[in-house]
Amino acid sequence: MWRAARAAVRRRRLQTLVIALVTLTSTAAMVVALGLLDAASAPFDKAFGRQRGPHVTAVFDPAKVSVPQLARAARQPGVAAAGPYAQATVELPDGAMNFGLGSQITVVGRADPDGPVDRLDLWSGRWATRPGEVVLNRQSDWTPDDLGKRLPMPSGGPELTVVGFAFDLSRTADAWVAPRQIDALEPTATQMLFRFPDASSEDRLRAQLGTVTERLPADALTASRTYLTLKHQVSSSARAYTPYLMAFGILGIAVAVLIVANVVSGAVISGFRHIGVLKALGFTPGQVVAVYLTMISVPAVVGCALGTLLGNVLARPFFEFVFMGPDAGVLHDDVSVAAWVNAVTLLGMPAVCVLAALAPALRAHGMSAARAISAGSAPRVGRALGIQRRLAGSRLPRSVSLGMGLPFARPGRSVLTLAAVILGVTTVTFATGLATTMDRFGNAGRDAYQVTVYTSSFRHGEEIEPQHDDRELDAVLRELAGAREVTARASVDVRLAGSAHQVTLEGRRGDRLRLDGVLTDGRWMRASGEIVAGSAFLRQNGVRVGERVSLEKGGRTERVLVVGELMESNPRVVLSDWPTLTALAPAERPIAYHVALRDGTDPAAYARAARAADAGITPDVRGSNSITQTIVGSASALTLMLAAVASLGVFNTVVLNTRDRRRDLGMLKSIGMTPRQVTAMTVTSMAVLGALGSLLGIPLGMAGYELVIPRMADAVDITLPPWMTDVWRAPALTGLALAGLLIAVLGAYVPARRAARLTIGEVLRSE
16 A cells, blocks of 8 residues: 555656645745744743733832831732832933933832742842942843943932843833832832732733722822733734734645645546556555545645744744844743644644545545546546537637636536635735735835934944034034925923823924824824824823823923824824923923935935034934835735645646546547647636636635734734725726736646647557
């Protein structure tokens, strides 16, 4: 049995290659898709578990609740707690920016980095144990040379020496000092960290927090945050990629099943004489089935093994791109393709192939040797004859009318081929919509400016201040050749009243306040006291357009009106005009100027001129959108793979049809059919399936687009404007209508040409 199966594999090289390629591409796509689905949460969960991160970070008002009261309240069955820790909010002077900190930081007094909850990773140095020392929460942007540097405090406050760098995935503080030091920073809150028995949902965590705080004074709890919000932020990028990769993976599996079933069915039908010979030699029906299943399993297992290896190779750089940001380093070691993903693909895909092959292989089971041999040698009239007779009365060329009837000769095989073409067209349609939306997303507002000029420069590790003040620098940039519009931008960290979360208030001044922002609801700012907030900010803070919120900075408070929603995934960002920003931070200066150039101006030349005008600035030419390029590029590659796989299915069908109808081809050529007509007849037979595949595949691709795109947007908490998702226009649909024809014709052409080159003597020799 093994010798017979091995011989069949060698003899049917083309079918073996088709099965191996189909399973390889489908398996690779599934490894990446399932791996990313697992990676969307697994790395965070592993790192969070190692640090015993707090399920809830709670902030209390020390004026309303004492430390002993908090300690007693935390003694609940199954509840682990750390604290109470005194917490201070500190406004840093500009010099502190060298450490990568914002202008406003949270400092907590803590005796050590360990504890029952929130065990910090001390990356470098040591813990702050004495007054005058500080440990910064930094996972990156530090070097050993930074240890021993001084962190300037507000005027009148103590200057602190940096003695260590630690990392806290839970982001409970920006810096830590010894408990004896925190009083000098005038703490205004008390922090408690909790781990609860049930952390499965936001509601469960809130309910358990309510149980802990129910006996505390009213309004003692001023703010709280669950780890689920943080987990959502860290893994949102991975979740954005998962829906479309899963769509490609599912399509790949479906195409693989259909083509493997088609290949095996064709192998059984075209191998009737082989089946009869095997049975005549003494093979049992079970052994015959085993021969054909083994013939499929060998290339399927090889393809799955290579596909799993390729998927792991492709997944690693893809994951490294997806998990970018401040937490990438600590998650890096935990980001990999899980063992269960490799097990599922290595075992599951061959099983899928064998199941797809089982039904046609069983057809050979009950067939007697005599019937199999006669079925393999006797000529067939075929079901297409009646249809071809009707088509013969039309004005179509004879080769075309004959070709249009051929799919009906083998309806089962044609249905499987049609399904593969439909899935190929579905893939192309879905990918076209995805690429169009992502292209519009990536290029939205890109004509707003071409050069960004930052108001700082570094030479040999030293920061150089601009030679011009704010207004002078604005005028210099406007006077340079090619400048059309200049917009100044400043940002300051403020707080949303009633929340512990920091907010980045971005103020703008100049010619184009909207810059490259995309508005999805409401309008842009028209007066002082109005802001436009990002989609993620509105969702995570429960704020709507038309509502008022209070922003706090130091001792100042500004009541502002949310007049618009911005397409922005950063949950901290809100935009305002310059007077609103300076009402909270009067001394704030621009950190950058965005310059829009006149048509034909070279951005690089303008950047060189700006650098020559002031050595204390850093011009930067705007680059391309890497996220958009990654999605469009990966989607295009997967589409080409699946379209090629569908074409391989057509290729295999034409080869089988040609082999089945060798006698008919010989007879047609003997009565005068030219090679060109044979080619036209064979290609037409598949073009019919291609046209029908386009008709059915385009609606399926559109439905897949409507299912996947909203989930990708929701994963990163943004709202896409209608003009980005309105992609189904007449020109695009017309082009997509040709996708099925292209897949069918490309797959059919080569075997059709081979059939056309067959000589009459070669075809009829066996007769």
